[in-house]
Amino acid sequence: MSGNLVFPPILPDNGGVPIVEPQSLTRYQTDFPAGGTLPSVRGKPVMVRREPHPANPAREYTYWHMVTEGEDEDEQKRTPDLTRMIRMPWAKPLLINHAHTAVKRWWNVRYGMRHYCIWHSPVNYLVVIKERYEGLFLVTTYCPIPKRALGFHKEWAIAKKAGRTF
Secondary structure, eight states: OOSOOOOOOOOOOTTOHHHHHHHHHHHHHHHSOTTSOOOEETTEEEEOOOSEETTEEEEEHHHHHHTEEOSSSSTTTOEEOHHHHHTGGGHHHHHHTTTSTTOEEEEEEETTEEEEEEEETTTTEEEEEEEETTEEEEEEEEOOOHHHHHHHHHHHHHHHHHTOBO
C-alpha cells in the first residue's frame, strides 16, 4: 500500500484531561466496539481487554493503558496522558493501514511473548500489540519522545536486518 497515509483529526485538547478523556473513551468505544468488528493485523483480529483496569475500574483495561503512562499498573504510577488521549482517533486507522509503505512494522520478544510494533514515524505514533495464545491483543499506543523515537528507528533497522519485520 502506498500513497499518503492520512489520519483523522486529533481530538481538541480544550479543557485538558477532564474534558478530553470522555471524548477519547467515546472514540475508543466506537473504534473497538464490544461484540463488533475489530481491526485486524496479519489477518487476525486485534482484540482488547475489556475487564476493568485496576487503577480505574470505571475504564476497560486496554483503554486505560492506551491513555495513561507509567511503568506500573497501580494508580500511583500510571497517570493520564493528554497527548495519548487526543490521538485516540489514530489507533484504528494505524492498525487498518499497518501494511502501508510509510509504516514501520517489526516484532520483538518481551517478557517471553511476541510483541508487534506498528509505528508511523512522520506523525510519531506507535501501536503495540501482544501475541497471546488466544490471539492478538492491543497493548498500548503512544508518541515516543525524541530519544525513544531514535531508539525505535534503530530497533526497526535491526529487526529488518534480522527478518523480524512484517
